[in-house]
Each structure stands twice: as structure tokens, then as C-alpha cells.
Amino acid sequence: MTRHNRILLSCVYWAFVAYVFVPLILMVMMGFKDSKFIGFPIKSWTLDWYTGVFADTETLAAFGYSVAIAVLSTVISVIVGTWIAVLLEGRKFWGRAVIFGMTVLPALIPGIISAIAFRIYARYLGIEPGMGAIVWSHAVHNVPFVVLVVMARLSTLPKSQIEAARDLGADPLIAFLRITFPYLVPAIMGASIFCLLLSFDDFVRSFFLGGYEPTLPVLIFAKLKSGMSPEINAIATVALVLTAVIGVWAERFTRRMNKDS
Amino acid sequence: MSSDPLVRLEGVTKRFGDTVALDNLTLDIAQGEFVTFLGPSGCGKSTTLRILGGFEQPSSGRVLLRGDDVTKRPPEKRNVNMVFQDYALFPHMTVRQNIGFGLELKGMGKSEIARRQDEIMSFLELTAYGDRYPAQLSGGQRQRVALARALAPDPALLLLDEPLGALDAKLRGQVQQELKSIQRRTNKTFFFVTHDQEEALTMSDRIVVMNKGKVEQDGTPEELYFHPASRFVAEFIGETNLLTGELRGTDGNAVVMDWFGTTLRGHAPGGVPQAGESITASVRLERLGFHAERPATANAVQGRVVGKTFLGSRMALDLMVEEANGATLKAYVDADTGQSVGEAPVWIGWDESSMAVLRD
Structure with a gap:
């Protein structure tokens, strides 16, 4: 690589980094500004917005609501997704490609379309907007990610592992629980974290299928309508830090698990 | 039970x-x-x-x-x-x-x-x-x-x-x-x-x-x-000499074959083939013995050493048998015997039990 190219490449790289991080840094900074108006100059700093967030029952309730939805939808996605992955991987049967395609489809449909479709369908089934409907739509949307991640891991499990277990006296169910499942744990952990973050982050589905109680993104949206305030920056910063910490921890955890086996 | x-x-x-x-x-x-x-x-x-x-x-x-x-x-x-x-x-x-x-x-x-x-x-x-x-x-x-x-x-x-x-x-x-x-x-x-x-x-x-x-x-x-029964076994296991000739008949337990005009006697672990067929027999390399005079073994031919390969504990000799249309045989001998064998023709002998007539 020539010197020119190297310089050009590093310029592009740092431009990209700035593009990603400058808005985030600004957002975080404004959360500490001691003034109701967002923008420079910042004359004095305060933690009031943060104390306000942690004292605001509405925000805390929305946060708890979002977490509950994320956990529930993740549990459903992981169970259903792992099940589908185990059924599809390494087997040949008529219609496998169709089933696989249909499984992956929800990940490809634009959020707004699937949200509207869910809304109509939920009404048709008589399901009230609210937590159940949101969990349902998040679970459906997240299943494909679980299926793909678990299938990829499953495809690297040597067939002889299962045969060895059977050989030593395990019936197919015990072989799955004692050999296949432990092998899949890193993939399932990774997929779970991804599902949690996807669900926590979702706005469109939660907005269309929600009842009176708002999830955190929906609440932030509602607050934005009444004007920008550093309070929103503080909420967003807390959410940002939480998701980043979980994401980094999960990444390291799955990498360690993968190395062990 | x-x-x-x-x-x-x-x-x-x-x-x-x-x-x-x-x-x-x-x-x-x-x-x-x-x-x-x-x-x-x-x-x-x-x-x-x-x-x-x-x-x-x-x-x-x-x-x-x-x-x-x-x-x-x-x-x-x-x-x-x-x-x-x-x-x-x-x-x-x-x-x-x-x-x-x-x-x-x-x-x-x-x-x-x-x-x-x-x-x-x-x-x-x-x-x-x-x-x-x-x-x-x-x-x-x-x-x-x-x-x-x-x-x-x-x-x-x-x-x-x-x-x-x-x-x-x-x-x-x-x-x-x-x-x-x-x-x-x-x-x-x-x-x-x-x-x-x-x-x-x-x-x-x-x-x-x-x-x-x-x-x-x-x-x-x-x-x-x-005592390989078939050509596949003879070739798959170890090294061997394969001699192709014609079946002459049996003599008690022995199978008599014609190898380019030389009569050879072997045994048939895989069963005796049909008469008149072209047949193959196998003799292991270390079963060939060297003699100055015509030996008393069931089979004896004269050959000349045309190649020597030193293998450490033993030696591999390539032999040409003129009376058998210039066919070559391979033999393993100990290093001393290998050294002493010269250009002059030598007698090569082997037993009936050392030669297995193969089922194809």
C-alpha cells in the first residue's frame, strides 16, 4: 500500500468515526447542560436532568415496561427459533426451502408494513393493543435471527458427537439435552442479547400495537412532540450506556464460550 | 446359548x-x-x-x-x-x-x-x-x-x-x-x-x-x-511378485502352471482355477532363495541381477529371468548376500508353499 493510500484510508476511517460518534457525544453533553435550551454555548453544567429522570415515575415505568417486553419476547423467540433451527439443520425433506424462507421472511419485511399488518390481524383476532400484542410482534420479528445464529452453530457440530452419545446409551432426547444443547449455548446467548436489544430499541411495532402504556422509545417520541429538552438527552444517554454495556459484555462472553469448545 | x-x-x-x-x-x-x-x-x-x-x-x-x-x-x-x-x-x-x-x-x-x-x-x-x-x-x-x-x-x-x-x-x-x-x-x-x-x-x-x-x-x-487367495489380497497386503502363466493341472495338493515354458508348482488357497485359463501366482519377495547350484526346491529358475537397492537391514534385488521371456522378479535378501551376488547368473529357488495361485 502506498503512503498516499494509507493517508486517504485513515482520513476516511476517522471521518466515519466522527460521523458515528459526534452526534452521540453532543447528545450526551447536552444532557448535562444547565439550561432548558439545547445548543451551544454551554455556560454551566448540572446533573439535575439525570436526577429528574430517576425521579420521574413515568419514565421509570416506561423503562420497566420495555425491559419486560424485551425479556418476554426474547424468551419466546429463543425457544421457537432454536426449535426451528434444530428441525431444519442437517435434514433434507420436502418443503425445507419453503419453511426456511418463511422463517426468515419476518426479518426482511419493513417494520412499518409488518406493524400495520400485525395491527390489522390483531384486531381481526380480537387481541387488544398492549403488552401481549407487542411481545407477539417482537417475537415474530426476532425469530429469524435466532434461527440463523443457532443453525450456523449447529452446522459446526460434528455428527459423531451425537453418535457417540447414542453409542454410550443416550436416547435422542438425552443426546440433545446433554450434548447438542450445551454446544448451542454460546449461540443462544448471543442471539438472546441481540433479541433483547432489538426489542428494547423497537419503535414502530411498539407504537402501532401499544395500548395506553408507552414503551421507552414511544415515551421519548411523545416527549419530543412537546419540544426538545435536555431531559430527553439524559434518558437517551442512560439507555445508550445500558445497551452498550450489555452488548460489549455479550460479545466478550460469546467469544469466550466459543473459544472453550 | x-x-x-x-x-x-x-x-x-x-x-x-x-x-x-x-x-x-x-x-x-x-x-x-x-x-x-x-x-x-x-x-x-x-x-x-x-x-x-x-x-x-x-x-x-x-x-x-x-x-x-x-x-x-x-x-x-x-x-x-x-x-x-x-x-x-x-x-x-x-x-x-x-x-x-x-x-x-x-x-x-x-x-x-x-x-x-x-x-x-x-x-x-x-x-x-x-x-x-x-x-x-x-x-x-x-x-x-x-x-x-x-x-x-x-x-x-x-x-x-x-x-x-x-x-x-x-x-x-x-x-x-x-x-x-x-x-x-x-x-x-x-x-x-x-x-x-x-x-x-x-x-x-x-x-x-x-x-x-x-x-x-x-x-x-x-x-x-x-497364502493370499486373490490377486487383490496379494497386491493389497505387502509387496509381491506376480507371475502370469497358464494352468497345466493339479498334482495332489499342488497346482502346476506353465510360466513361459518353465513348469512351476504352487498351491491354491483360493481354490483351483479352471484348466487352460491364464492364471496369476504370487511369491513374496523374501521367499526367493539364492543358490550357486540348482536347488532341490519345487521351483528353480536361473536369473541375473540387474539392479540392487540398499534398504539398510536388507537389500532389494531386481532379477531378470531369460528363460521366462525376460520377466523380472524382485527379491529381498540380507545385505551380505546382496553384496556377494555378482553379474553371473544365479539359481533362484522357492517352495510350492511359497507360491500362491490366485483366484482373480
């Missing part, structure tokens, strides 16, 4: 689509035997092993274990264990847990499992590695753990699927000796599958040579080496 052999295969055939992997195999294996199935890839040896393990069902035929029909029984319900080619150790379990897996599933009590684990680990010199994971072991150690895990539940039959393939040449020789001695000490029946003829000769009590789904020959290593 005690007269039943340990394993009996009755007319076992296995088809995969249009290919016949195993063609009407009938075979008995006695308790305590070290049986090796030997052959090139695709000969049916691995299919036989997988049928015995319960991983494949025969298309037709029956598998009997101590007189019980186990043809349709799944692997977990057979008193048969297997050492896999890639060892298939469970990566998330320690050596001790790997060994305990089969014992636990047999429904043994905790203390009994621990006793058996200790026993088998000390037997295979694994005691120091009990708390290690497979990833922390060397190839040879993993191989021993795989063996320990398969032996722990005390199977009636142990299946070994080319378990030495992943080891380097030096370790291989050592493990061959070890395996043989473990088999002797445990008096277990070993069913070993390999494509390596040297390995088969070193370890087995009995070798079954397979080719294209059929048994080519079934016998002791010595029988197969010195």
Missing part, C-alpha cells in the same frame, strides 16, 4: 440408492478376537462397523449379538461401544466426565461410577488428566480418553473406526502395541477398521479383507500374507 458366537452377521446387505455398499455378508466373530476389517475406501468396512454399532440398518439380513437379534436395535440399546475416528470427545466435559457419561446412562450409582472411572483411568494411565478438558490434551491422550470412554461401560464388543488415523507415524506404532496389549489384558472383542495393511498385520488375530462390498479373504495375518 453359550455355543453362539459373540457376533453373527447373516446375509447382511446394505444399499445406498443404487450402490451396494455391502453384499450379502455372512460372518461370525468369536469372543476375545481382535478382528480387523481391511480394505480401500468404499469397500464396505465402515458400513459393517456402522451396522454393528446400530448407526445404519441393513437393507436385508440379520445381526446377532450373543444369539439375540439386534438388527433393528438403536445404538443406545446395544452392549457395543465405539471409538470414533475423530474421537468425538465431548468438549464441554472433563476427561472424568467423558468417561462417566456412559456409566451414568447405564444407571450406575455415584460411588460405583467413581470407582469405575478411577479403575479405567489408572488402567490407561489417564489419572493425572482427569480434570482436563479434551482441548487441553495431546492427540495420543485424546485417543486414550476415547478408548477409556468406550471401554468403561464394559461392552461385549468394541468397535474402532480407524482410530489411529489422526496420529503421527511415530506415535502410531506405539499406540498399535498399546491397543493390542489392552485387548489381550481385557480379553475384549475388538472390531477394528482400517485401510492400513501394516496396522492390520501388526495388531490382528484375524483379518477380513474387503473389496467392493464383499469378503476377499478371511484369515490370520500370516495366512493372508503368505
Whole structure:
């Protein structure tokens, strides 16, 4: 690589980094500004917005609501997704490609379309907007990610592992629980974290299928309508830090698990 | 029931689509035997092993274990264990847990499992590695753990699927000796599958040579080496001289053949071929003797040394036999004899029992 190219490449790289991080840094900074108006100059700093967030029952309730939805939808996605992955991987049967395609489809449909479709369908089934409907739509949307991640891991499990277990006296169910499942744990952990973050982050589905109680993104949206305030920056910063910490921890955890086996 | 052999295969055939992997195999294996199935890839040896393990069902035929029909029984319900080619150790379990897996599933009590684990680990010199994971072991150690895990539940039959393939040449020789001695000490029946003829000769009590789904020959290593029944066996096991000639007839147990005008006498382990046919006979390289005068052996020809290869402990000689239309023979001799043989023609002699007339 020539010197020119190297310089050009590093310029592009740092431009990209700035593009990603400058808005985030600004957002975080404004959360500490001691003034109701967002923008420079910042004359004095305060933690009031943060104390306000942690004292605001509405925000805390929305946060708890979002977490509950994320956990529930993740549990459903992981169970259903792992099940589908185990059924599809390494087997040949008529219609496998169709089933696989249909499984992956929800990940490809634009959020707004699937949200509207869910809304109509939920009404048709008589399901009230609210937590159940949101969990349902998040679970459906997240299943494909679980299926793909678990299938990829499953495809690297040597067939002889299962045969060895059977050989030593395990019936197919015990072989799955004692050999296949432990092998899949890193993939399932990774997929779970991804599902949690996807669900926590979702706005469109939660907005269309929600009842009176708002999830955190929906609440932030509602607050934005009444004007920008550093309070929103503080909420967003807390959410940002939480998701980043979980994401980094999960990444390291799955990498360690993968190395062990 | 005690007269039943340990394993009996009755007319076992296995088809995969249009290919016949195993063609009407009938075979008995006695308790305590070290049986090796030997052959090139695709000969049916691995299919036989997988049928015995319960991983494949025969298309037709029956598998009997101590007189019980186990043809349709799944692997977990057979008193048969297997050492896999890639060892298939469970990566998330320690050596001790790997060994305990089969014992636990047999429904043994905790203390009994621990006793058996200790026993088998000390037997295979694994005691120091009990708390290690497979990833922390060397190839040879993993191989021993795989063996320990398969032996722990005390199977009636142990299946070994080319378990030495992943080891380097030096370790291989050592493990061959070890395996043989473990088999002797445990008096277990070993069913070993390999494509390596040297390995088969070193370890087995009995070798079954397979080719294209059929048994080519079934016998002791010595029988197969010195008395091959077919050309396939003669060529697959060791090095040999193949002499092509015409069948003249039989004389008692001897088969008389014409080799470019020279009459040779051999024996026919694979049965006497039809008269007048073109036939092939096999003589091992070390069975050719050198003499200054015409020897009294059943077969004697004159030849000249046209090439010498020094091999350390012995020497390989290339001989041209003028009376046989310039055909060449190869012989192994000790280094001294090899040095002393000059340009002048020598007599080469071999016995009737050293020459096997082959079934094609």
C-alpha cells in the first residue's frame, strides 16, 4: 500500500468515526447542560436532568415496561427459533426451502408494513393493543435471527458427537439435552442479547400495537412532540450506556464460550 | 446359548440408492478376537462397523449379538461401544466426565461410577488428566480418553473406526502395541477398521479383507500374507511378485502352471482355477532363495541381477529371468548376500508353499 493510500484510508476511517460518534457525544453533553435550551454555548453544567429522570415515575415505568417486553419476547423467540433451527439443520425433506424462507421472511419485511399488518390481524383476532400484542410482534420479528445464529452453530457440530452419545446409551432426547444443547449455548446467548436489544430499541411495532402504556422509545417520541429538552438527552444517554454495556459484555462472553469448545 | 458366537452377521446387505455398499455378508466373530476389517475406501468396512454399532440398518439380513437379534436395535440399546475416528470427545466435559457419561446412562450409582472411572483411568494411565478438558490434551491422550470412554461401560464388543488415523507415524506404532496389549489384558472383542495393511498385520488375530462390498479373504495375518487367495489380497497386503502363466493341472495338493515354458508348482488357497485359463501366482519377495547350484526346491529358475537397492537391514534385488521371456522378479535378501551376488547368473529357488495361485 502506498503512503498516499494509507493517508486517504485513515482520513476516511476517522471521518466515519466522527460521523458515528459526534452526534452521540453532543447528545450526551447536552444532557448535562444547565439550561432548558439545547445548543451551544454551554455556560454551566448540572446533573439535575439525570436526577429528574430517576425521579420521574413515568419514565421509570416506561423503562420497566420495555425491559419486560424485551425479556418476554426474547424468551419466546429463543425457544421457537432454536426449535426451528434444530428441525431444519442437517435434514433434507420436502418443503425445507419453503419453511426456511418463511422463517426468515419476518426479518426482511419493513417494520412499518409488518406493524400495520400485525395491527390489522390483531384486531381481526380480537387481541387488544398492549403488552401481549407487542411481545407477539417482537417475537415474530426476532425469530429469524435466532434461527440463523443457532443453525450456523449447529452446522459446526460434528455428527459423531451425537453418535457417540447414542453409542454410550443416550436416547435422542438425552443426546440433545446433554450434548447438542450445551454446544448451542454460546449461540443462544448471543442471539438472546441481540433479541433483547432489538426489542428494547423497537419503535414502530411498539407504537402501532401499544395500548395506553408507552414503551421507552414511544415515551421519548411523545416527549419530543412537546419540544426538545435536555431531559430527553439524559434518558437517551442512560439507555445508550445500558445497551452498550450489555452488548460489549455479550460479545466478550460469546467469544469466550466459543473459544472453550 | 453359550455355543453362539459373540457376533453373527447373516446375509447382511446394505444399499445406498443404487450402490451396494455391502453384499450379502455372512460372518461370525468369536469372543476375545481382535478382528480387523481391511480394505480401500468404499469397500464396505465402515458400513459393517456402522451396522454393528446400530448407526445404519441393513437393507436385508440379520445381526446377532450373543444369539439375540439386534438388527433393528438403536445404538443406545446395544452392549457395543465405539471409538470414533475423530474421537468425538465431548468438549464441554472433563476427561472424568467423558468417561462417566456412559456409566451414568447405564444407571450406575455415584460411588460405583467413581470407582469405575478411577479403575479405567489408572488402567490407561489417564489419572493425572482427569480434570482436563479434551482441548487441553495431546492427540495420543485424546485417543486414550476415547478408548477409556468406550471401554468403561464394559461392552461385549468394541468397535474402532480407524482410530489411529489422526496420529503421527511415530506415535502410531506405539499406540498399535498399546491397543493390542489392552485387548489381550481385557480379553475384549475388538472390531477394528482400517485401510492400513501394516496396522492390520501388526495388531490382528484375524483379518477380513474387503473389496467392493464383499469378503476377499478371511484369515490370520500370516495366512493372508503368505497364502493370499486373490490377486487383490496379494497386491493389497505387502509387496509381491506376480507371475502370469497358464494352468497345466493339479498334482495332489499342488497346482502346476506353465510360466513361459518353465513348469512351476504352487498351491491354491483360493481354490483351483479352471484348466487352460491364464492364471496369476504370487511369491513374496523374501521367499526367493539364492543358490550357486540348482536347488532341490519345487521351483528353480536361473536369473541375473540387474539392479540392487540398499534398504539398510536388507537389500532389494531386481532379477531378470531369460528363460521366462525376460520377466523380472524382485527379491529381498540380507545385505551380505546382496553384496556377494555378482553379474553371473544365479539359481533362484522357492517352495510350492511359497507360491500362491490366485483366484482373480
